[in-house]
Amino acid sequence: MTLTIHEAATTTGWSPRMLRYVEQLGLVEPARSKAGYRLYGPAQLQRLRTLRSLLETHGVELGDVGFALRLRRxxxxxxxxxxxxxxxxxxxxxxxxxxxxxxxxxxxxxxxxx
Amino acid sequence: MTLTIHEAATTTGWSPRMLRYVEQLGLVEPARSKAGYRLYGPAQLQRLRTLRSLLETHGVELGDVGFALRLRRxxxxxxxxxxxxxxxxxxxxxxxxxxxxxxxxxxxxxxxxx
DNA sequence: GCGGCCCTGACACGACCCTGTTAGGCTCGG
DNA sequence: CCGAGCCTAACAGGGTCGTGTCAGGGCCGC
Known part of the structure; x- marks a missing residue:
């Protein structure tokens, strides 16, 4: 029930590079396998998809969401x-x-x- | 009781250019004289000074405050x-x-x- | 055990942000 | 009326953001 980064990328519309970037911003943090591989579960996939639509429909940048996260923290x-x-x-x-x-x-x- | 843009700049530590930019972001909007001159009153000056300290003490950028404004609106x-x-x-x-x-x-x- | 993934780190490059500066024109005060 | 100061608009250059790509090295499944 967990996808590798490339699989997650193709099913969510992001690129693998962007998934790593999104993780770096603290927005979607997948679990890790023992060897360090990123493991995307249904929750993360859903988060990635809604994030994508959130950006589109409101004309927001990833950095903005990152700032919103900072506000919460x-x-x-x-x-x-x-x-x-x-x-x-x-x-x-x-x-x-x-x-x-x-x-x-x-x-x-x-x-x-x- | 109102200062011209250059006066406001020197007493608040911003540059005139930045005051115009801050206005463009919608953060501090001074009144205007009949001829279009910006008129900064005590309220605007105070806002400019607190804005400055806000940026310093929290390590925030002007654009971030602009985004926060967008969130309110x-x-x-x-x-x-x-x-x-x-x-x-x-x-x-x-x-x-x-x-x-x-x-x-x-x-x-x-x-x-x- | 080997071809295909994944990892991290780094460089690259356009787009945009921030800030200064300049140009051309209007306005104020003495 | 004239010098100093304001206006808008525009260009310019360093910095950061978003994204791709590549290099060097582990990991996985057949």
């Missing part, structure tokens, strides 16, 4: 990005600039070290 | 990535492969069209 990075995006793009009215800057910096401080 | 892309990542990396035991594949595809279907 580094919640603090995700948090930092979230606070950055959520920072009000315009200063609230009635608040002096200095105070507002201090407020925002404080907010970031808390969120980063939570 | 395209929830369906985020959903697609989530379901892909959450696909069990190994088939559950006791379930024939065919059934499991069907189950996963069905799950994706639902999640995508929710």
């Amino acid at each position: 580094e919640p603090e990075l995700t948090a930092a990005l979230d606070t950055w995006f959520d920072t009000t793009p315009a200063a609230p009215e009635g608040v002096p600039d200095g105070d507002w800057l201090a407020f925002e910096q404080d907010k970031h401080q808390h969120l980063l070290h939570r | 395209e929830p369906e892309l985020t959903a697609a990535l989530d379901t892909w990542f959450d696909t069990t990396p190994a088939a559950p035991e006791g379930v024939p492969d065919g059934d499991w594949l069907a189950f996963e595809q069905d799950k994706h279907q639902h999640l995508l069209h929710r």
Whole structure:
């Protein structure tokens, strides 16, 4: 029930080279035989096929998916990005600039070290 | 209370060229004067500075932040990535492969069209 | 035991990203 | 009105990404 890299390549539409690259990005990691051969099971094949359609239908690059993976593995990075995006793009009215800057910096401080 | 692009550049550590590039990525979009001049207010300056530290401390590229922005603007892309990542990396035991594949595809279907 | 796979590592090469720089034209302030 | 600064558009060059291909060396099945 496991395919060699060349077999997996032909049934999923990737090239063997790309399968190794995808593995290097941490996206699909096949099991290994005792001698080090990559062994692709049904789960990996399915993942490879859905990955392919994901790229096509959303116009995404492999590197982008790699970055999304990084986001999952580094919640603090995700948090930092979230606070950055959520920072009000315009200063609230009635608040002096200095105070507002201090407020925002404080907010970031808390969120980063939570 | 608004700075011209060159002034904003010197106080934030970016180059004018980069400020235009950052704007093009949709990350920091300054107001415009009637004649089309970019006008950076305190909010934009703060955003530029925090962006800079974000890149340094997390070893992230501008393009990555751009992709994160894209994720916020395209929830369906985020959903697609989530379901892909959450696909069990190994088939559950006791379930024939065919059934499991069907189950996963069905799950994706639902999640995508929710 | 040998032909055909697989492994890792490396080079190659186009495409695109990042950043600076320049050109040509408009705008601001004194 | 004139010098300094802004605008857009374009080119340029070093860097990285995606992908193929090759070399040198193990592993597998008949």
